[in-house]
Amino acid sequence: xxxxxDLSQAVARGEIIAYFxxxxxxxxxRVVAVEALARWRHPTLGLILPGVFIPLxxxxxxxxxxxSFMIDEGCRCAAEWDDRGxxxxxAVNVSAAQLRTPAMLDHVAxxxxxxxxxxxxxxxxxxxxxPVIAIAEVCDRLNRMRSIGLGISxxxxxxxxxxxxxxxxxxxxxxxxxxxxxxxxxxxxxxITEVVEMARDRGLRVVAEGVETEEQLRVVxxxxxxxxxxxxxxxxLPERDTVHLLEALT
Ligand code: C2E
Ligand code: MG
Ligand code: MG
Ligand code: MG
Numbered sequence: 093x094x095x096x097x098d099l100s101q102a103v104a105r106g107e108i109i110a111y112f113x114x115x116x117x118x119x120x121x122r123v124v125a126v127e128a129l130a131r132w133r134h135p136t137l138g139l140i141l142p143g144v145f146i147p148l149x150x151x152x153x154x155x156x157x158x159x160s161f162m163i164d165e166g167c168r169c170a171a172e173w174d175d176r177g178x179x180x181x182x183a184v185n186v187s188a189a190q191l192r193t194p195a196m197l198d199h200v201a202x203x204x205x206x207x208x209x210x211x212x213x214x215x216x217x218x219x220x221x222x223p224v225i226a227i228a229e230v231c232d233r234l235n236r237m238r239s240i241g242l243g244i245s246x247x248x249x250x251x252x253x254x255x256x257x258x259x260x261x262x263x264x265x266x267x268x269x270x271x272x273x274x275x276x277x278x279x280x281x282x283x284i285t286e287v288v289e290m291a292r293d294r295g296l297r298v299v300a301e302g303v304e305t306e307e308q309l310r311v312v313x314x315x316x317x318x319x320x321x322x323x324x325x326x327x328x329l330p331e332r333d334t335v336h337l338l339e340a341l342t
Pocket of ligand 2: 217
């Protein structure tokens with residue numbers, strides 16, 4: 093079935109929605125951040141996951157629209173939750189294609205001003221499997237984002253072409269270890285240790301994704317991971333349910 097025509101209308105029709113998943117401090121277990129994750133409420137097919145429609149959006153030139161919408165929602169909710177006194181950071185995923193759009197940084201800056209939000213309240217997550225050819229350009233964009241105070245997170249670290257040297261070349265503030273390394277058993281411990289050591293040297297925060305069990309939490313905490321995200325603390329939720337979660341866990 094061809095979803096692309098529907099997808100091109102989805103933002104305008106209000107079918108794209110931001111869900112939010114908590115990130116907790118590995119020691120205190122308090123919610124310190126949430127990641128915004130896109131969902132598509134399709135009128136006939138129901139809820140479609142980003143693993144399906146984000147690659148389509150990237151391929152068919154529709155990612156800028158969806159990406160802008162997610163930045164808007166991230167900023168709006170961050171401001172709202174800040175007003176309520178939760179003080180959580182909001183992380184938004186940005187794809188390489190979106191990052192290369194010249195207007196993106198201005199768009200973020202406008203939204204921050206509009207909501208009177210400090211830039212540090214927002215974290216931009218970029219996936220580390222960026223095409224090597226774009227690295228110089230991407231670094232330049234990321235440097236400008238960092239210079240205005242945004243957090244920069246290297247997502248899904250430990251998949252694909254990861255190398256510590258590539259990570260070190262990026263102006264990041266955080267690294268997120270991919271869930272395959274978090275759930276991967278003892279062979280992953282050495283990898284996590286290496287990431288934590290590198291991160292300490294460079295003042296980066298380390299987040300572990302995909303923490304589903306107390307045992308996984310214990311392991312990553314003992315290896316020095318700062319924050320965790322995963323089903324153990326909550327699945328991605330719509331805004332309303334996120335507020336209830338923040339009331340309970342911040
Ligand atoms: P991601 O940025 O690595 O986000 C984490 C994914 O892992 C989410 O999948 C989340 O639901 C899932 N997850 C979290 N904890 C657990 C766990 O304990 N166990 C398991 N099995 N899974 C867990 P989701 O929401 O389906 O998103 C998939 C990917 O789609 C994201 O991976 C991200 O790369 C992309 N994505 C989502 N929203 C956006 C967006 O607004 N823009 C862009 N460019 N990409 C997005
Ligand atoms: Mg992410
Ligand atoms: Mg990730
Ligand atoms: Mg991942």
